[in-house]
Amino acid sequence: MQDLRDLLGRITDLNHAAALLEWDQETYMPEGAAESRARQVATLRSLAHELLTSKEASSKIQTAQPESDIDKDLIRVVARDIEKATRVPSSLIAELAQASGMSKGFWQKARSENRFDVFAPHLDKIVDLTIQHAEALGYEETAYDALLDQYEEGMTTAEVTSVFEDVKKGLVPIVQTIADAPPLSDAVVRGDFPLKNQWDFGLDVVKQMGYDLNHGRQDKSAHPFSTAFSITDVRITTRSDASFFNPGFFGTLHEAGHAMYEQGIDLKLEGSPLADGTSLGMHESQSRMWENLVGRSRPFWDHYFAEAKALFPAALGQADVDSFYRSINTVASSPIRVEADEVTYNLHIMLRFELEQDMIAGKLSVADLPDEWNHRMETWLGIRPENDAEGVLQDIHWSLGAIGYFPTYALGNLMSVQLFNAAISDIPQISEGLANGQFAPLLSWLRENVHQWGRRKTANQIMMDATGTGLSADPWMDYIRTKFGDLYSF
């Protein structure tokens, strides 16, 4: 068992060293170093992969005698990792890496020149290789199951479809109702927001939420993210806009939500592959909870508005908490996913989920993709993108070969409300705390029920144990109806 732990520790160290190089690449690395850095990261990642798929690892997994429940979980989880990693021929992995490496540049060019035809042949190739990848991974019902399972282990396409259908049924009429209602203004959050004060305010709030800067730090990057090099070093990055409050502040809360998840993992799991978020959906549930359920709530701003007003007198001097609250919660259909509000966001995801399935099933050709995209945007969100750059070309994911990833964003939104409701019903002081800037009751519930487990429990097990049922769309739909029904009087 100790031999196995040591080997897995070495693999984990290699992966974390690669993550540190990647963090540096996005924050401080001089641009000219991109090529050598890509090589260095690839070297570390492939060493980790070789160790994981080695005969040595397989034989240690088979012979190790577990000495604790953690050991048993470790053996189960890693055996599955090894099994998955060895199912796909390395030639196919290399082909996929090569195709996505090539395709990213063409996607960038296609988006900036608004020419889908520049990206189309590369996407064609990626879809083709992804189908082969799914076949190699194996599945029970549909090839898409294999792709989804990479990001949301144990979740099937049929389960996601059923939950998403409930959301779609409830949501499309709400989006229509809001579109017909008098619009709310977001003028309050658009004004003069000095970057230094945004930085200080965001960091101050996430510290109070429980993000531990003794084991973390914040830096700037073009695309905000969070990353962990161990349970004791979990970092976030942020990007702010001096004339718009929302991206910097709520982005900081979002990334800190991810980071608090990783900081909360049981220290007994340190250095092992169990010390990670259990799925992308569960990870996103944590970021969305702090960003939206806490950060965009009325009680939160009853407490923090005075501080915000003092820090941003030019923009907020004449505003009151009511107008500010409305301003951070305006709903407006936008063609762009990353700019979408809480109400419309999930529709952006469902559109991608359906189109991905059709492409993988061979029912939709890449050539027909832009029209199909625009058609669904119009049917569900009532808007048609003006061009492909703000339509089908807007996201990087497909160019990286990440098909099956999008649904986890919406799953995270749904999980966040279900978990939040369970937390509040277990510990009523959580609600009071939110109105007083006291987040410890919520964080300790999350530590206990979600964070500490790392990968020892699947997302579904966490949902069952913490909320008593599997994932359901109902809590999220109720939340949307209550909050936005109040804001938009429906």
Ligand code: ZN
């Ligand atoms: Zn996120």
